[in-house]
Amino acid sequence: MSAENTSSKGLAWWGAGGLLRRQVAPQIGWLLIVIVVGFAVVWPIVQLQYRAFIDGGSAFTRMGELPRIGDTVRTTVILAFMSSALAVLVGTFLAWCASLLPRRVQKFGELAPLLPLIVPAVAAVTGWIFLLSPKVGYLNMMLRQLPLLSGLEEGPFDIYTVKWIVLITGMLLSSFVYVFVHTGLKNMGQELEAAAAACGASPVRILFTVTLPLLRPSIIFAAGVVFLLGMGQFTAPLLLGRTSRIDVLTTEMFHLTLRYPIDYGLGAALGFPILIAGFIVVMLQKLALGEQRRYVVVSARSKYDARSTRWWAAGVIGLYLLVTTVLPLLALTYVSLSPFWSGSLVMTELTTRHWKSVLDNPVLVNAVWTSIKTSVIAIAILIPLGFGMAFALLQSTRIFKPIRMAIDFLATLPMAVPASLMGFGLLFAYTRPPIQIYGTAAVLVVTYITLMIGHSTRLQFTTLVATGQEFLEASKACGGGALRSLLQILLPLCRKGIGATAALTFVLLFHEFSASLMVRSARTQVIGSVMYDVWTGGVYSEVAVLALIMVLVTVIGVMIAVWIGGSESLKKI
Amino acid sequence: MKQLDTILPGLGRFALATAVLATTLTAAFAPSSVSAQQSWNNVLAAAKKEGKVVLYSATPPSLGNRLVAGFKKAYPDIDIEFTRGPSGEILTKVGQEQSGGVDGADVFISTELEWFRARAKEGKLLKPVGPEAATWPAKYIREGSVITAGLEPLTIVYNTKLIGANPPTSYADMLRPEYKGRLGTSELASTLLIAWYDWLEKTQGKDYLQKLRAQNPKLYNGTTPLAQSLAAGEIAVGAFGNITAFKTLMDQGAPVKYVLPNPGLGFEYAMGGLAWSRRPNAALVLMDYVMSKAGQTAWSGTGEGASPRTDVPGAIPAAAITAWDSSAYPPEVVNKYRAYWSGIFK
Amino acid sequence: MQELKVEALVKQYPGRDKVIAVNNVDIEVQAGEMLVLLGPSGCGKTTLLRCVAGLEDAQQGKITLEGKAVFDASIQFNQPTHLRDIGMVFQNYSLWPHMTVQRNVEYPLRARGVAASERDKRVKDVLEVVQCGHLTDRLPAMLSGGQQQRIALARALAPKPKIMLLDEPLSNLDALLRVELRAHLRAIHREVGFTGIYVTHDQIEAFNLGTRVAVMRAGKIEQLGTAREVYDRPATEYVAKFLGIRNVLALKAEGGWMSDAGRLEGDLGILSAHKGPLQMYVRPDAVHMSAGGEAAPSGGSFSLGGGRVVDALYSGGEIDYVLDVGGQTLYVSTHSAKTAFNPGDAVRVNFAHRDALIYSNDKLVSG
């Protein structure tokens, strides 16, 4: 160091580039985010887990005494593992197929694997029950018309089996995998594959040596997410698992809530393994992914459409769409127009009375509006918040490390807690001081934000990683200040990713019911909770009507989100 | 009133409490029916001022909707907000509302009798003071404030298309060889089911459950999914069900019939006004309506259940129903029984 | 006055291997001067530029632009990049894919609040300079690599910044275009008078453009001097090697001077001051050949006998020979006007004292 430098000038505290302004001032903003989000996320979980650990953790003793608890935990892990493995396989394969789509069907074909997401899980599983109930499933009945199978009285498929729970859960989750892997593939561009082709590699070889390794972060990330969703999901086990006597942790938790007095401590204790698994998964993800930047592919998006295209790829995607979406929706539509789920395909008795009664029901119309309003408000908060948090995660130097770690933690924690469990925590948290917002629409918004902040952050993080820092640096070097850089460079570049995040968030929120159930009130019903009510105490035809309405609104919502997020950028690229 | 309530919540609540206290006292010590009528009129007036009442109920949606519609007709000046949900969920909410002191339910209807008993012992339930309470059979008011608002028998159900002649009439019939693999029953979805299985063993013989298990029944998560499957023909006979679930299907023309087995078991819905309610007068009015002839007709006049009243056309006579005794199933018993049941059925 | 001054700068990247990409670098660039930064891949050129731009937080040192400190580790001061009035061409261009060429180039002007009319004119002019006037409405993805590079250059030039940081701005262009643009750059440089650092791998470019040249090695400045100085007198063997001086003789004093190519002959007087091992670097074009039978020239030259032509490569006006001298390979390039040799011919090689760069302990000791 030169003598000049060591002269006692003192530290540069303020002024452009000074320590306080450069280092400390931004931290205050981040710190604020950490505190607010931290409260929203941690407080309900503390409220809940506290109940598991009081009395010296006697809840865990009670859990140990549950009948077949070992089996239950094992089943949970195995189901989650198998269905997420299936989801990763199918989702990745679909993404690869989508990249091989002929140009004429490319645009629709790339969207098609996302369509299963628009069907709420309860509706999808119910649709599958209509199709594949061993005796009266429509598909089974049709298959029994075939000469080979005509001897059968039931089957050939029995949906009430582990195999089908795994299959259906896997199919439901594969869309999530597709979301991540497909984006990864798109960001990668074709030049790297073209380079491999130029080295003489066959398409399959390219897939295994270039494409998949480069997609590793997307795939690992997606695998983690779907594994967590698989651990926390309970629609299929609840609707299908009963008959074949399959219990998972979430169904155990669900059953707890049906008894008086409710053992919340036990519920929290049951959720604890899921929480732990969630943490392990996220840590493994971190370990496996290492330095995210390593995978930043310099996105010289190619102008050459050098892809080799295959028509069979369109066939695969078409088949997937048919099986996962079209068939269940057809079954739902048919049942919605029947007086009741009749188990026969006689078209004479079709009626619209369920549609009428549902649409005439002011509670339902209100619920749809409440759902839309609260989801939209929540998304309006979630997107910038998640964007900010994702941005903070990407900054390696400017943000105080503990703050960055806290943000990382807060973006992870909500993903590790199943919504059904979080619902109780939220109820405990917001019925008492300091923030007593229970019974208002605000509590729904807070609930949604708590549930989704993890997804919002992670999804936008992948977008930001794929976008790369270099564009931001170029802007700074051109004299662009923070605001200009954000508005003119970063946001437009991430627009598609943000749009996709908004769309996915909307879908998940619009279908959410397990946490909403706990915090709703008569005036703040959401569509998911209404659907749940009908499902527990009504006729399946009405369930079908509601499901179709949800599908319809979801489609509209997604179209709006994509339109805001991507129409222009879609055109440009 | 609303404004007052928001501006001066404490004061507003205090005023209300005094009003209720006053009316309750008047009612309790009323020497003649004239002044009872007078004090009830005061409650009505106060309820009108309160403007609305919030009902949480675990009854099936159709039943709840009938009650709400009837109440609206009877008391057009009082708004009614209705939340339906599974007992556990609304129980949790009510508990949280109480401990957090937040505005929520005024009247609560559920099958969890023990919860009501506990609250009544703590003095946390409103004493019903309306004219209907005076004539309500004493057997159906527990601890002075837990009202049995309706009873339902458990039924056996079958699909008429699949079971023509010789339908099942008793639980013993569930063991008929021709029903093997065509039978449905329910998972231990609530304490009621535990009581029911326990009762089956006690009345049908120690090995009944083993035999039932040998029939390889499909297990459903409560009545509704079982009912749908039965109507569709996936199963031919259901061993467990309450009438409401099947009634809705029968109304749609589904080939479903139910029979009341003898001996049989039933359950009751308890109703209570919550003492921490922000609208105690309206709560009393709603309770009074539910207990009225009109309310009870809405509840069980369709034949879905029984009324403690004897003057409800179409209702099943209450005397025919033995309701399960919820006090016999505290958590320890429940957990033990679950383990036992799982051992047989899983 | 120094427009750009870097003092004792140290930049270490975080991570497991803790690369010290810039290690105690001092540089001064005079007003209006364009300093050329030369160095092999990975030696820290880009990192140094990024520090100057303020895109990295260095651990130690101080950076001054136009007399104002923009970075000072001792007082933890680091002025944000956008306030530094710099222009920068990134090695990977970093054109914004969502903006047209026009929008890309006018961005720095907008950021500086230049009026619209002035802006259009400047964009037009600067695009003319880089010969991309016809591309205004294209998106970067629709440009060739070279075009993208030129747009990146235009974007940096457009606001006429005081400080220019150019990270291999011409690397992707064909020879003709490169020469042409280099000339343009020189002209603009003269006209605008910016102060700049220009990173390149290409020594011809370096000597062509730079008033002074700095050669970097593993994060340090190995030599800094005028283009002539560096060319004529590479301060260390590293620089000599980097400049492509391919003939190296490792000399040992064994009763005269022995090398792998045999005993050094000719006029050895100037080596008498040295005892230890010496490294002698000679450019191929400074080596002359004579027929194998001839004697070593008498004065002012070194000579090696016993050579044999292995290969002769004709390239335009020159012939490049590959020789085997006592088992060591030497390279000679000559103008073909002189007598030609054929593979297999026995030859003697001679080179003048002034063309021999002699290093002792990695220090230049000749001349």
Ligand SMILES: Nc1ncnc2c1ncn2[C@@H]1O[C@H](COP(=O)(O)OP(=O)(O)OP(=O)(O)O)[C@@H](O)[C@H]1O
């Ligand atoms: N972000 C980073 N993290 C860690 N190490 C880095 C990072 N960026 C560069 N390096 C390392 O720092 C050293 C200097 O890199 P730099 O990019 O400055 O080299 P360069 O001289 O510009 O090379 P080139 O001529 O190939 O562009 C290299 O060893 C490189 O591996």
Ligand SMILES: [Mg+2]
């Ligand atoms: Mg570089």
